[in-house]
């Protein structure tokens with residue numbers, strides 16, 4: 035099968051001006067600017083097949099947005115190459131643009147002073163969508179994303195979550211074969227994040243749309259992206275099954291509680307005896323049990339904690355992406 | 371064939387429509403434009419009448435009626451109308467670049483330059499309908515301005531106004547493209563406004579500039595903005611002069627458009643889109 039996206043040996047170096055230190059640094063920088071090279075991507079390769087929903091995962095500054103900007107034909111790479119639907123997205127920007135859609139969490143498709151319906155009207159012209167196709171897709175998106183009440187309300191009065199639903203509709207309006215979503219869930223609550231995940235699964239299934247979803251939050255890709263590409267400092271850290279990643283590199287969780295004033299010592303020594311492999315510490319007044327190896331252990335330890343009088347405010351922290359990356363690098367790749 | 375045509379024309383029609391709607395949503399600001407333009411026209415008229423009665427040079431160039439007609443017409447079609455229209459056009463595009471919003475332009479199947487022109491055409495047509503036309507009617511009724519010198523002059527005035535708009539958009543576009551590479555375009559912007567005011571004909575009729583300056587002004591693009599259309603409207607160009615003036619105007623319109631294309635082709639591979 036012909037791949038939808040091919041990224042091969044991609045690298046990108048940004049050149050940024052750096053302010054010189056010292057009292058007259060600004061003046062010296064003005065006269066003789068000093069530049070630093072920032073290596074945003076380094077020899078990154080991966081492929082995406084038609085109809086796949088791939089999570090592009092990485093902490094802040096990993097190079098996710100840079101990758102997506104290159105894939106969208108907005109900027110040029112410094113080295114290596116990309117091919118999108120068989121084209122060079124920068125050279126053939128306009129042909130490419132007809133077949134892709136994009137959502138950037140920090141930017142907007144929508145015209146601020148007008149209701150979303152006018153922005154959709156503009157996009158209908160921009161992509162030369164016929165009336166029947168437009169009506170049909172609009173009806174589908176309206177029902178999947180629950181846009182009914184939003185379409186006629188001025189964009190400036192929409193909440194972030196409402197606006198994001200409209201942004202996503204805008205990206206899918208012309209039935210693109212491929213859609214990039216760059217951190218679309220930033221600032222949204224859990225409910226809204228789940229709604230977006232459900233929508234992506236449904237639309238991709240229905241219209242065979244290929245989706246690349248970037249995020250720094252592991253929970254965004256769970257139940258949405260069967261496969262993830264994990265990048266860190268511009269380099270590939272993991273490419274493969276999300277289940278495998280979670281199973282092998284993202285098992286350890288931590289549990290936090292407020293301890294009672296009496297009986298705490300007894301509880302702790304009991305835990306140390308029964309669970310010697312875990313780590314126990316006091317952190318900002320809370321008692322933290324970390325390195326809990328899997329969900330079964332979480333259940334057991336939680337039960338012990340909650341059966342003690344006066345233990346309150348229990349919270350289980352999911353694995354952090356940073357720890358997952360450390361783990362993934364330490365153990366190498368699943369397929370070499 | 372039909373499809374290719376639809377795909378290449380519709381995006382700009384859509385852009386025009388959407389921008390026109392945005393202007394309508396901001397119509398209050400255009401109303402303020404009317405009031406300001408009206409007041410400036412009234413003040414400029416008094417000012418130039420005073421200069422006229424005091425200066426023999428001016429008297430040889432214009433009768434007092436002609437002076438008033440020129441000054442008022444130049445305010446009506448003032449493409450550089452300080453204020454809303456102008457700010458919207460250039461600052462709008464520049465702030466999109468600064469905020470990285472321009473990424474949204476680059477993921478659409480639209481030519482960047484044509485999209486900007488389509489946007490600016492919408493602002494221009496809206497301004498012409500909401501500010502220019504009402505002002506023209508009012509000043510025509512009070513008799514400060516005449517009808518076009520002849521029906522032919524009327525038509526050529528529109529042709530010339532179209533060229534003036536193209537020249538203005540060409541200048542705006544160059545500034546916007548430069549904004550991709552430099553964060554200090556405000557200086558250029560200020561210089562443009564100054565040049566336009568002095569050499570465009572809205573502050574002083576070009577014909578009254580001293581010799582050397584007149585020679586410079588008549589080859590620069592700025593006189594194409596206000597002076598040429600007004601001069602045609604008033605019937606002061608005829609025959610070969612008229613043809614030459616239109617040719618210079620359209621020549622600048624084309625030259626600036628091509629320059630915009632070339633500079634964009636140079637800047638495009640170096641574009642850095644900021645943020646997230």
Ligand SMILES: Nc1ncnc2c1ncn2[C@@H]1O[C@H](COP(=O)(O)OP(=O)(O)O)[C@@H](O)[C@H]1O
Pocket residue numbers: 048049050072073074092093094095096097098099100101642643644645646
């Ligand atoms: N325009 C730019 N100029 C200089 N450095 C940049 C620019 N854009 C991004 N970077 C740097 O490149 C790296 C990757 O950035 P980015 O792709 O935005 O990461 P992510 O989206 O994963 O957070 C970061 O170190 C960032 O500071």
Ligand SMILES: [Mg+2]
Pocket residue numbers: 098099100216217646
């Ligand atoms: Mg980013």
